[in-house]
Amino acid sequence: MCFACSPFAGALADAVSRRVLLKHAFAGVASAGLAGVTRRFVCSPAEAASEGADTLFSGGPIVTIDDARPTAEAILVRGGRIVAVGARADVERQASGPVRTVDLQGKALLPGFVDPHGHVVMVGLQALAANLLPAPDGAGNDIPALQRILRDWIVGNSRIIDRYGVIIGFGYDDSQLREQRHPTRADLDAVSSDVPIVIVHQSGHLGSLNGKALDRVGVTRDTPDPPGGAFRRGADGATPNGVCEEAAFFTAISTLLGRLDRQAYLDMIKxxxxxxxxxxxxxVQEGRAMPGSATMLAQAGEAGLLDVDVVVYPDVFQSLKEAAPSRDYTHHVRIGGVKATIDGSPQGKTAFLSQPYYKPPDGKGPDYRGYAAITKEQIVGAVDLAFANGWQILTHANGDAAVDWLIEAVAAGTAKHGPGDRRAVLDHGQTTRLDQLPKLKELAILPSFFPMHTYYWGDWHRDSVLGPERAARISPCRSARTLGLIFTTHHDAPVANPDSIRVLSATVTRVTRSGHVLGPEERVDTLTALKAMTLWPAIQYFEEADKGTITPGKLADFVVLSENPLAVKPEDLITLKVVETIKEGKSIHRST
Structure with a gap:
């Protein structure tokens, strides 16, 4: 599953950015006062006064992720980079003058987490919408609850409705709803029949519209299904019931949310x-940027709205006129390469499989295997274009049939252009077969797995999507390591919150919502799971010289956790808390 490497976020970004770039210039952005969703901590006067001084971190376990020196007593930071790591006395001797000491008070310090796949702009959109996520991230556990949440959101968001002409909800999940179905136009009309309503499935690959929204986008009983998508129909087989799949949904939502303006876009980014x-x-990552998105991210960086580094991957089938890929950041933003999308969502049952779904969705026969969003020729052409230009390419492929297409495309590209350090990435690879892993290794395709799926949708995969045998192999992390493959792990926010602790816990335990361990043979140890969130994604980004371990010379990017994850039981990893986030030696978030 993927949110904005589904074309939804791309379609939305395209609609917004076209409006933004046509109507506004950049002048005045730096003075914009934009509210974030978390509390921002700035230096105290004493900290500000010592900003030019060396900083020494000590007083708690330091997990370096550096195999040459796995732990340390202290770290010395100067000018945003790590100067020394080791015993405190040795580190202190390397100070160049006054030293500001940070006492960790028993908390654990690790390298900052590196997001190998997510969608920072769409996380901001989620913050503007009604939260329809099911437990534990929300209260959207049945359709009456969704209706109640939407009604409450309407009361508190009249400004958004008046400005943009739409009621927005994000994150419903039919697999977790008591009714085990998608909300329909009738369910949403019960909330409002006068204002368009659009609610986004947690995967980002589907959604539902009320009658007013269907009217706004011109969908009727006579509207044909677009290529690569479908308007689900009512009992008469013709009347749209409001549920839209893939291309049908992306077109509809880009129309409905096309009134979002530049201010809203910058709000979302921040x-x-x-x-x-x-x-x-x-x-962090913007994993499928459409024309305009990279420009807006660059403007947000120039305006000082970004405290984290953002790696942007424009859609390979769209224009790259805004900027060429670069290894260098400008105001925390760089173009990392390009992005391609082959298929859809496994839990939405639109991923492209080699074998039929365990239980096909309504209206589909027993041979239904999902479908590709593009042709095989298109992905071969996309990889060829990337290799010809020296661009890194990330490819969304959830179903194993989609993974087969990616393998064929990279093999063809390698044969044509020769070997090279390209670090092509398989995003998700949820249903990657074990026989595909050696091919990924041979072609140097780095898998970015989604083991958090085992928690959120593991039971659903086992009982409905894939069946017990295939479900047990989703995100085959242990099998990849056994072959000597490195892998990265992600959350695909805003599909789920960018919850680093949930990613860590799921990779180690593979425990589902019901408490079942899904595929125990694919569990890995905690250190391996931490490498998949720090060092290995830094390698994925060609940034291992600057990030991923606590090593002299690298950036002082750290996270402080409530306890040392290497010292707690696997089942207790989920209880860890993020205490502080430090970017280049400066605190950018502290828990309250």
Missing amino acids: AGAAFYASFGYTT
């Missing part, structure tokens, strides 16, 4: 970056 920082991330 809020998304701040929310990521609250979970200990110091490097």
